[in-house]
Amino acid sequence: MILRYPQSKEQTAELLRVVLARMGQHDAAFNPLTYTVWFEYAAGMNAQLNQALDQLVQAHIRLTDADLRDLYQAHIADVDPQAMHRIGTELQQVMATLAGAAGSTGSNADQFGVQLGTLAVGLQVLNNKLTAPMILQALESTALMRDSAQALESEIKFSQSEIGRLQSELTRVRDESRIDALTQVLNRKGFDEKLASMLARPAPEGRLHGLIMFDIDYFKKVNDTHGHVMGDRVLQALGEVLKSCIPPHSSASVARYGGEEFAMLVPATTPDECHKLAELVRTRTKALKVRDRRTQAVVLTVTISGGMALHQAGEDAHSLTVRADAALYRSKQVGRDHITCV
Structure with missing residues (x-):
């Protein structure tokens, strides 16, 4: 710098x-x-x-x-x-x-x-x-x-x-410049800064920093079928789900990485804890029901796919993000509504 x-x-x-x-x-x-x-x-x-x-x-x-x-x-x-x-x-x-x-x-x-x-x-x-x-x-x-x-x-x-x-x-x-206006989670700029800050601090003995990438399954179909207003509601709802899954007193943070892709930064975690957190997000999202505001009828349900990567010694932010994104892609390949760990 x-x-x-x-x-x-x-x-x-x-x-x-x-x-x-x-x-x-x-x-x-x-x-x-x-x-x-x-x-x-x-x-x-x-x-x-x-x-x-x-x-x-x-x-x-x-x-x-x-x-x-x-x-x-x-x-x-x-x-x-x-x-x-x-x-x-x-x-x-x-x-x-x-x-x-x-x-x-x-x-x-x-x-x-x-x-x-x-x-x-x-x-x-x-x-x-x-x-x-x-x-x-x-x-x-x-x-x-x-x-x-x-x-x-x-x-x-x-x-x-x-x-x-x-x-x-x-x-x-x-x-405010680091918050996504629609979902009220970190935007890409906020994500980049948080990730850099997380990796700048060594994890305690026996723990690793984790990154989980999520993507809404078939989101284009949601927009095409129900319109972009409904698509925005789905994005807002997923933002709330992600925030609700963060344990009390945790320093984990949530970001909208871009479009329908979200990220969760999990400092000083273990493989088991990080995977459980990713699964919690997946199951809560699957249970989410988007309703018509007038009739309260269920309009659609949503699933997400996720990819999880744990930071390796000497690895930079770009490499960690690429590995988590590759894990997310594999979840899409095996049928979606799935979490892949690397």
Whole structure:
């Protein structure tokens, strides 16, 4: 994997000072997206972005949220949301530090103001015409400093809240992009990520990671005979069946692999456990009855075929998927409504 942001802690600290100064010169909010645009600009890692930004800056344009969003979409849109989340977290930590400094400044200003006020009263009693006005001027300056610090602290706290909201939104969008809208199980992208994550963690001693591929038997006939609306209902029903078969507290997950093909990822399992799970899905699917919503009459029943493969040492995700898919194909060849293990 190519690391998008390879800079060291020291380098990013230096870039941070430049980025915050740039952000302060424009109207856009202090949020992860804005920070990312200015970070890549300051780091000189995105020539097209730098050229576009230079043109805007040289035209003395104060950049807005919309401007920064357009620049992000045009020049950085392929960045992983997880990188955005990390940047947002780092920016939020900076905001917290600044908020603490602002709060400390405000507190010190209040304390200094009290001391000056006491001194001014004492001097006025002594009728010191030379010193008292100077102290009163210092009091006014202290009050201004305190008000500025409080305003800064308030603005930073608001920015922190906004960053938190944006991080939540990024997480929600990222999660939604991995869910199949029809069946509400993982889509192909979500499957690929889950499979890679599963294989990246070694299974405990005596256990193996498992993959089961399922395919609805004669699904084309369902669509041709009953229409695509009924076909969608069958897909939704199978998604529910698959989820219902996952044991409590299990880390297994379900995905729609494509069309009428589904997959179940079963981490740290045994051949017997994995086969029993596949058979449970098959028998529950066979018992499924799709009914007419008006008459409640049974319209059709459904069967599935399955192929199961257990991860072998050194095997990559593609090879495991190919073996599970080949096992599924063999189940189709022997008459369907069957589970084949390899």
